[in-house]
Amino acid sequence: MKINTAYYLLPVILQNATFSIYGYYMRRKRYNSTHRKVSEILRNNEYISLEEHAKYQLELLKKMLVHCKKHVPYYQKLFLRIGFNPESVERLEDLNKIPVLEKKDVLENPEEFIARNLKKSDMILEETSGTSGSPLKVYWHKDFYSWIYALYEVRMRGSAGVSNNDKRANLTGKVLVPASQKKPPFWRYNIAEKQLYMSSYHLNDHNIPYYVKALQKFKPKFIIGYPASISPIAKYLIKSEDEIPSIIAIISCSEYLSDETRSIIEKGFRCKVYNHYGSVEWVAAINECEKGNLHVTPEFGIVEILDNKDNPVPNGQVGEMVCTGLLNYAMPFVRYRTGDQGAYPENDNGCGCGRTLPIFKSLEGRKMSYLTLPDGRLVGSAALSTAFHVENIIESQLIQDSIDSVKIKLVVTDKFKDNDREYLLSELNKRIFPLKINCEYVDCIDNGSNAKKQWIINRTADYTD
Ligand SMILES: [Zn+2]
Missing domain, CATH: 3.40.50.12780 (ANL, N-terminal domain)
Incomplete structure (x- = not known):
């Protein structure tokens, strides 16, 4: 819908x-x-x-x-x-x-x-x-x-x-x-x-x-x-x-x-x-x-x-x-x-x-992983993923290092244009406003030491699963 x-x-x-x-x-x-x-x-x-x-x-x-x-x-x-x-x-x-x-x-x-x-x-x-x-x-x-x-x-x-x-x-x-x-x-x-x-x-x-x-x-x-x-x-x-x-x-x-x-x-x-x-x-x-x-x-x-x-x-x-x-x-x-x-x-x-x-x-x-919003709201991965119904994204990862912003790593195809980015940001804003969103384009998402990649990495988290 x-x-x-x-x-x-x-x-x-x-x-x-x-x-x-x-x-x-x-x-x-x-x-x-x-x-x-x-x-x-x-x-x-x-x-x-x-x-x-x-x-x-x-x-x-x-x-x-x-x-x-x-x-x-x-x-x-x-x-x-x-x-x-x-x-x-x-x-x-x-x-x-x-x-x-x-x-x-x-x-x-x-x-x-x-x-x-x-x-x-x-x-x-x-x-x-x-x-x-x-x-x-x-x-x-x-x-x-x-x-x-x-x-x-x-x-x-x-x-x-x-x-x-x-x-x-x-x-x-x-x-x-x-x-x-x-x-x-x-x-x-x-x-x-x-x-x-x-x-x-x-x-x-x-x-x-x-x-x-x-x-x-x-x-x-x-x-x-x-x-x-x-x-x-x-x-x-x-x-x-x-x-x-x-x-x-x-x-x-x-x-x-x-x-x-x-x-x-x-x-x-x-x-x-x-x-x-x-x-x-x-x-x-x-x-x-x-x-x-x-x-x-x-x-x-x-x-x-x-x-x-x-x-x-x-x-x-x-x-x-x-x-x-x-x-x-x-x-x-x-x-x-x-x-x-x-x-x-x-x-x-x-x-x-x-x-x-x-x-x-x-x-x-x-x-389970969440983004944390400045007023303490927690938004989980399945809810956030509904913002990513955007053309030309191959892969993504969300990294939160501070309580007021999130970095989004994106692996995109060469067809990914400004209007795709704008659409993604507007969909994310509907869900996680007033968190500031910084997009970073990367060639691939590093798995780190885990075999299974974590989609959301929240380093501010004080919640327990
Ligand atoms: Zn049964």
């Missing part, structure tokens, strides 16, 4: 009305007959055998690879070059014959990944930068869009015992409240979705009690959001011994959820946290169930766990997640290096919840 400048000039009541009208429009688009049909498939598939899941996955994989060969230029050339014939695929392991796809390969030639047999008018353009500030535009086919919202309802909310008919609060990345706003409300209402959309950019000691009062008044059944945005509220709840009894579940998304953060959120909100893994590329979807196990959604993607030489690691060991999307025919990603790490369990002995969806042992990630 790109927010028009005119929105910010409206009084709050009209901003709420605008957000709600947008909500009604999106609801009609999302919850149609295709959505109902594919939701039913996802619901029924939760209890089929592991063998049936594997068989279904193989059918989807073969269909996707044949489509790639016929209609997607990048794969047409690749398959020809390596002599790969999708029609001959007999086992999921045959995927190993295809080299791993890097994000930079897609960034260099995004058009090559778009299917030529489908109309662009039937596609939905989405942007992502993950939590690493490398922006990528992804096209979803309109039918796949229905699958995504079915997944949210059946596998994500469904596993947490809530639904899209329940009242909810969001703490994700939309900038619905200007960063310069000093007084509540730091949230807007979307009546269509029964949603209280709270800002991830106003969380400091002074403002958090207002967030809590708003939640107590609105009485959401669940919260969905970034752990970096939810945990400061949880810490306040622990300290103040206040509570929000209506909330029965917290769904954590888009950022690594450490055991420590999970336990803070569960203690503060006095309910269970459900972890969710997905991305705009949608090569994999993983959701936590009420028994605390992570389940892969096999219909969405094949998740391989590989070592640093791209060989499979044994079950039980952590490795890099390389995934193949099975449903988005508009822009397929085959053996895509996600940059995330995880592990399958040594043995999948099933889950007490009764779902037969394959179990995933763990999702690994980087420690």
Whole structure:
């Protein structure tokens, strides 16, 4: 949702009305007959055998690879070059014959990944930068869009015992409240979705009690959001011994959820946290169930766990997640290096919840990190990454050495122009004003001593994770 400048000039009541009208429009688009049909498939598939899941996955994989060969230029050339014939695929392991796809390969030639047999008018353009500030535009086919919202309802909310008919609060990345706003409300209402959309950019000691009062008044059944945005509220709840009894579940998304953060959120909100893994590329979807196990959604993607030489690691060991999307025919990603790490369990002995969806042992990630604003506001990486949906940036890093400024290292293509820089600065200003921003262009981002690059380095930080 790109927010028009005119929105910010409206009084709050009209901003709420605008957000709600947008909500009604999106609801009609999302919850149609295709959505109902594919939701039913996802619901029924939760209890089929592991063998049936594997068989279904193989059918989807073969269909996707044949489509790639016929209609997607990048794969047409690749398959020809390596002599790969999708029609001959007999086992999921045959995927190993295809080299791993890097994000930079897609960034260099995004058009090559778009299917030529489908109309662009039937596609939905989405942007992502993950939590690493490398922006990528992804096209979803309109039918796949229905699958995504079915997944949210059946596998994500469904596993947490809530639904899209329940009242909810969001703490994700939309900038619905200007960063310069000093007084509540730091949230807007979307009546269509029964949603209280709270800002991830106003969380400091002074403002958090207002967030809590708003939640107590609105009485959401669940919260969905970034752990970096939810945990400061949880810490306040622990300290103040206040509570929000209506909330029965917290769904954590888009950022690594450490055991420590999970336990803070569960203690503060006095309910269970459900972890969710997905991305705009949608090569994999993983959701936590009420028994605390992570389940892969096999219909969405094949998740391989590989070592640093791209060989499979044994079950039980952590490795890099390389995934193949099975449903988005508009822009397929085959053996895509996600940059995330995880592990399958040594043995999948099933889950007490009764779902037969394959179990995933763990999702690994980087420690949570924030920028600190002069008035104590903390803004986490997933929220900040939404400012980086800018053309021609290859990589970025944020370094904060003082409380009133941040240095942004940028690796850009030669197409990166002044107006791209201006756009990035204006998007960042919406989120972290009045922090001063200094851009520095570099050839590459130094990993330092860490194998895994930290996107935000905050040397002023006095918070604890
Ligand atoms: Zn389960």
